[in-house]
Amino acid sequence: MHDDKFEIDERLSSESFKLIDLKLSRVLLMDNVLFPWLILIPRKQNLTEIIDLNTQERMILMEEISLLSDVLMKVFSPDKLNVAALGNIVPQLHVHIIARYKNDIAWPESTFGKAKKAYTTAERLDIMDALIKLLSAHQFDG
Amino acid sequence: MHDDKFEIDERLSSESFKLIDLKLSRVLLMDNVLFPWLILIPRKQNLTEIIDLNTQERMILMEEISLLSDVLMKVFSPDKLNVAALGNIVPQLHVHIIARYKNDIAWPESTFGKAKKAYTTAERLDIMDALIKLLSAHQFDG
Numbered sequence: 001m002h003d004d005k006f007e008i009d010e011r012l013s014s015e016s017f018k019l020i021d022l023k024l025s026r027v028l029l030m031d032n033v034l035f036p037w038l039i040l041i042p043r044k045q046n047l048t049e050i051i052d053l054n055t056q057e058r059m060i061l062m063e064e065i066s067l068l069s070d071v072l073m074k075v076f077s078p079d080k081l082n083v084a085a086l087g088n089i090v091p092q093l094h095v096h097i098i099a100r101y102k103n104d105i106a107w108p109e110s111t112f113g114k115a116k117k118a119y120t121t122a123e124r125l126d127i128m129d130a131l132i133k134l135l136s137a138h139q140f141d142g
Numbered sequence: 143m144h145d146d147k148f149e150i151d152e153r154l155s156s157e158s159f160k161l162i163d164l165k166l167s168r169v170l171l172m173d174n175v176l177f178p179w180l181i182l183i184p185r186k187q188n189l190t191e192i193i194d195l196n197t198q199e200r201m202i203l204m205e206e207i208s209l210l211s212d213v214l215m216k217v218f219s220p221d222k223l224n225v226a227a228l229g230n231i232v233p234q235l236h237v238h239i240i241a242r243y244k245n246d247i248a249w250p251e252s253t254f255g256k257a258k259k260a261y262t263t264a265e266r267l268d269i270m271d272a273l274i275k276l277l278s279a280h281q282f283d284g
Contacts, residue, residue, distance in 0.1 A: 049223050050204075051211045062192075062204040069193045080233070081191050084226035088242060088250035091222070100230060108230035110254050 003044040009092040012039065015116075017124065019132055021140045024060040025095075027068065029131065032116045033123060035106070036076045036099035038068050038131075047093035050085055061095070068097040071134045075127075082110065145186040151234040154181065157258075159266065161274055163282040166202040167237075169210065171273065174258045175265060177248070178218045178241035180210050180273075189235035192227055203237070210239040213276045217269075224252065 008026065016028035016039060030037035042053060042061060053061060069081050078099035085095045098111055106114040119127070150168065158170035158181060172179035184195060184203060195203060211223050220241035227237045240253055248256040261269070 049211065050225060051208050051215075051223075055205075055208075058204050058208060059201055062200050063197075066193050066197075066200060069191065073193075080228075080230055081193075082226070082228045082230070083192060084224070084228065084252075086222075086224045086226065086252055088222055088224070088252070110226075110228055110230070110252055112252050 005045050006043040007045075008041055009090045011090045012041065012092065012094060017128060019128060020135045020138075022064050022067070022135070022138055023140050024057055025064050027064075027135060029124075029128060031118050031124070033119045034115055034117050035104060035111050036072060036078070036127070037111065038072065038097045040064055040068060040095040040097065042093055048087060048091045049093065052093065065095060065097060067135070067138055071131060072097060072099040074134060075130050084110070084112075086112065147187050148185040149187075150183055151232045153232045154183065154234065154236060159270060161270060162277045162280075164206050164209070164277070164280055165282050166199055167206050169206075169277060171266070171270060173260050173266070175261045176257055176259050177246060177253050178214055178220070178269070179253065180214065180239045182206055182210060182237040182239065184235055190229060190233045191235065194235065207237060207239060209277070209280055213273060214239060214241040216276060217272050226252070226254075228254065 016030050019027040019029055025040040025042045028039040030039060047053065050058060065083060072078065072081060076099040079102045080100040082098040082100055087093065100107060158172050161169040161171055167182040167184045170181040172181060189195065192200060207225055214220065214223060218241040221244045222242040224240040224242055229235065242249060
């Protein structure tokens with residue numbers, strides 16, 4: 001299902017950290033301490049829209065969106081989740097799953113185009129550890 | 143699967159027009175001539191997140207997102223689709239599917255919180271007719 005020639009657009013990889021590969025998608029943590037923010041990127045070349053995936057892949061994408069939603073709820077107990085596939089700036093298909101709080105700096109607006117602040121290394125390693133622990137049962141080994 | 147007590151939040155219904163009921167969701171047209179903009183609302187009470195749906199319902203939601211994506215591509219030939227479930231302002235679960243152009247007034251930003259301009263009645267009826275024609279093969283009959 002995945003594609004060995006798959007590469008992540010540099011604009012996504014430069015501001016995020018890889019957490020794990022799921023069956024269809026790579027999971028990234030956005031390097032932004034202001035919002036707990038994951039990105040799913042299906043590991044195939046030349047995808048722009050959800051409908052560029054076939055039916056089976058779309059079902060798996062929905063499962064992976066749900067998995068990341070569950071994990072964000074468990075780790076961060078947010079007030080709301082935001083799920084979005086936009087791609088106006090980086091066309092490579094990617095889905096944002098973001099934990100939102102009623103007292104975060106962008107609420108109730110979306111987080112897109114809002115402030116960013118990098119994690120400290122210690123903060124980031126703590127969060128990556130907690131997330132990878134919950135995601136690793138679903139890790140893709142192939 | 144749907145729920146007879148289902149009601150749409152007044153903030154969504156007041157700025158949109160009903161197009162059709164699909165198997166899981168009602169389809170609305172946002173009353174905004176600046177962006178071709180559909181909304182899917184699963185017809186059950188007390189939903190806030192995609193993960194409030196069960197697995198089968200989530201699969202149907204993904205099919206309905208894909209159907210609306212296909213229909214927007216056919217009718218409007220946009221440069222990009224934006225798909226998003228945010229709900230920070232109206233928590234009732236709803237999914238935006240928006241046709242974007244590189245020369246629309248919000249590009250490359252998202253359309254959320256941007257300008258709105260109502261359709262004229264003639265414009266709206268034309269668009270509703272074209273959309274309902276393509277969607278009606280998937281209509282839910284009760």
